[in-house]
Amino acid sequence: MREINMGEITKTVEELCMEANYNLPADIKRALEAAAEREESPLGREILSDILKNAEIARRDRVPICQDTGLAVVFLELGQDVRLVGGDLSEAVNEGVKKGYANGYLRKSSVDDPFMVRKNTGDNTPAVIHTTIVPGDRLRITVVPKGGGSENMSALAMLKPSDGVEGVKRFVVDTVERAGSNPCPPVIVGVGIGGTIEMTALIAKKALLRNVGEHNPNPVVAKLERELLEEINGLGIGPQGFGGSTTALAVNIETFPAHIASMPVAVNMQCHAARHSEAFV
Amino acid sequence: MTKTIQTPLTGQVVEGLEAGDRVLISGIIYTGRDAAHKGLAEMMERGEKLPVDLKGQIIYYVGPCPAKSGRVIGSAGPTTSGRMDSYTPLLLDKGLKGMIGKGLRNKEVTESIIKNKAVYFAAIGGAGALLAESIKEAEVVAFDDLGPEAVYRLKVEDFPVTVVIDSRGNDLYKTGRGKYKQKKKEI
Numbered sequence: 001m002r003e004i005n006m007g008e009i010t011k012t013v014e015e016l017c018m019e020a021n022y023n024l025p026a027d028i029k030r031a032l033e034a035a036a037e038r039e040e041s042p043l044g045r046e047i048l049s050d051i052l053k054n055a056e057i058a059r060r061d062r063v064p065i066c067q068d069t070g071l072a073v074v075f076l077e078l079g080q081d082v083r084l085v086g087g088d089l090s091e092a093v094n095e096g097v098k099k100g101y102a103n104g105y106l107r108k109s110s111v112d113d114p115f116m117v118r119k120n121t122g123d124n125t126p127a128v129i130h131t132t133i134v135p136g137d138r139l140r141i142t143v144v145p146k147g148g149g150s151e152n153m154s155a156l157a158m159l160k161p162s163d164g165v166e167g168v169k170r171f172v173v174d175t176v177e178r179a180g181s182n183p184c185p186p187v188i189v190g191v192g193i194g195g196t197i198e199m200t201a202l203i204a205k206k207a208l209l210r211n212v213g214e215h216n217p218n219p220v221v222a223k224l225e226r227e228l229l230e231e232i233n234g235l236g237i238g239p240q241g242f243g244g245s246t247t248a249l250a251v252n253i254e255t256f257p258a259h260i261a262s263m264p265v266a267v268n269m270q271c272h273a274a275r276h277s278e279a280f281v
Numbered sequence: 282m283t284k285t286i287q288t289p290l291t292g293q294v295v296e297g298l299e300a301g302d303r304v305l306i307s308g309i310i311y312t313g314r315d316a317a318h319k320g321l322a323e324m325m326e327r328g329e330k331l332p333v334d335l336k337g338q339i340i341y342y343v344g345p346c347p348a349k350s351g352r353v354i355g356s357a358g359p360t361t362s363g364r365m366d367s368y369t370p371l372l373l374d375k376g377l378k379g380m381i382g383k384g385l386r387n388k389e390v391t392e393s394i395i396k397n398k399a400v401y402f403a404a405i406g407g408a409g410a411l412l413a414e415s416i417k418e419a420e421v422v423a424f425d426d427l428g429p430e431a432v433y434r435l436k437v438e439d440f441p442v443t444v445v446i447d448s449r450g451n452d453l454y455k456t457g458r459g460k461y462k463q464k465k466k467e468i
Contacts, residue, residue, distance in 0.1 A: 040461060041457070041460075041461060043301070043303070043443070043457075046303070047405060050405055050408055050411060050441070051405065051407065051408055053408075053411055054405070054407070054408035054409070054410050054411035054412075055410075057410040057411055057414065058356070058410040061410065063346070063349065063352075063355065063356055063410050063413070064346050064355065064356040064409060064410065065356070065407065065409065065410060066356060066358055066406075066407045066408075066409045067343065067344060067345050067346045067355065067356040067357050067358050067409040067429075068344075068358075068360065068409075069346065105346055105347045105348070105349045105355055106346060106347075107344060107345070107346045107347070107355070107356075107429050108428065108429065109344075109429070118316075120427075120428050120429075120430075122428070147407075148360075148361075149360065149361045149383075149384070149406060152361065180384070180385050180454060180458075181383060181384045181385060181403070181454050182361050182363065182383070182384035182385060184383065184406035184407045234462070234463035235458070235462060235463075236457070236458040236459065236460065236461035236462030236463065237458055238457060238458070238461055240383065240403060240405060240406060240443075241383075241384070241385075241403075241454050241457070241458070242301075242403075242443060242445075242453055242454070242457045243453070243456070243457020243458050243459075243460050243461045244457070244461050245461055271406065271407050272407055273407040
């Protein structure tokens with residue numbers, strides 16, 4: 001049994017909150033550069049170039065890429081041979097979020113109740129924590145600051161199995177088309193197909209963590225990713241919705257077996273500031 | 282083409298702007314997002330004097346990050362404008378001339394923009410670090426208790442935006458999409 005102290009977890013989460021918000025992942029940067037080369041609209045090319053300039057300023061000055069530094073979504077993959085000592089795991093993570101958002105000059109965007117007073121909690125807690133137990137003796141922590149603008153354009157449908165792949169395609173494309181300029185295109189489209197209502201939403205979110213340019217290992221799913229990306233980029237929405245050929249940088253699909261009666265589909269929209277940072281403890 | 286304008290806005294300046302123009306704004310602009318709009322609407326309902334005279338002004342839908350020491354403001358890009366739609370016609374009727382945000386507006390807002398000869402600009406969503414470089418001064422002028430949602434008075438220099446809805450109701454989100462939309466294949 002390897003022991004991990006809660007203090008180490010807090011410290012790591014604090015650092016990851018800042019790193020994620022200051023540094024655009026390399027795969028996203030490369031995808032934006034490639035998009036700037038092939039974008040058909042001159043205004044769209046200017047926008048993509050400004051987005052890249054923004055990422056450079058954020059990295060250089062260690063300031064947030066986007067002022068919406070998000071709710072902190074934290075994925076924990078906890079090795080089953082780890083013994084956690086020195087406190088409560090959720091508290092340790094939340095303490096890290098609190099410190100990261102305070103010391104990193106990140107915006108606090110969490111309200112205490114969703115539909116009544118909506119008072120800002122003041123420290124960006126609580127984090128949304130997803131924990132899975134995996135083999136091994138390490139803890140992998142991934143911090144995903146998730147902005148509200150793109151999250152609000154996400155959607156979930158309980159499709160009928162008879163809707164088939166065409167039904168899935170229509171739902172995904174319609175969701176992106178309806179979102180238009182709101183989720184700050186170019187977007188990354190995370191799609192979950194299968195499972196139960198919560199599983200399909202969770203795998204849609206996890207799909208957003210896959211590197212842009214990497215496809216699902218199942219060739220049939222990979223083909224669907226390519227077809228959807230082409231169709232979405234044919235919508236004409238373009239960078240920031242001003243018109244153009246780059247509406248999405250990637251469509252990432254994850255699947256899970258489903259009930260004989262069900263075919264749930266979740267679309268989790270992610271803006272171009274697709275931030276995430278991870279570390280092993 | 283890129284145009285340069287000064288605030289406060291006059292009818293003549295607004296009418297010279299067309300959907301798709303890139304514009305650099307200099308002068309004073311005010312911030313306000315969800316909670317501040319709700320607050321202003323409630324003040325109007327009670328017949329109170331607003332903390333800011335809106336005549337000829339621009340409201341920027343933004344909730345900035347806290348400023349690091351030695352800086353004027355933290356990252357400060359636009360938030361989604363649609364959430365302000367239900368309040369916007371009230372403010373335009375009070376003399377507001379411009380809005381900066383991102384994303385779609387509803388029919389009532391577009392109609393009010395035409396009626397009041399106003400303009401809707403978009404700044405680049407997700408470019409908060411770049412946009413903050415054009416903000417030279419920032420001071421909270423109302424709703425201090427709202428934190429990032431407080432109303433700030435910002436002094437900006439060459440703040441970069443794009444005209445989305447002009448005073449004649451032309452909408453870049455519609456025309457731009459139409460121009461680059463590929464003929465839909467049967468799926």
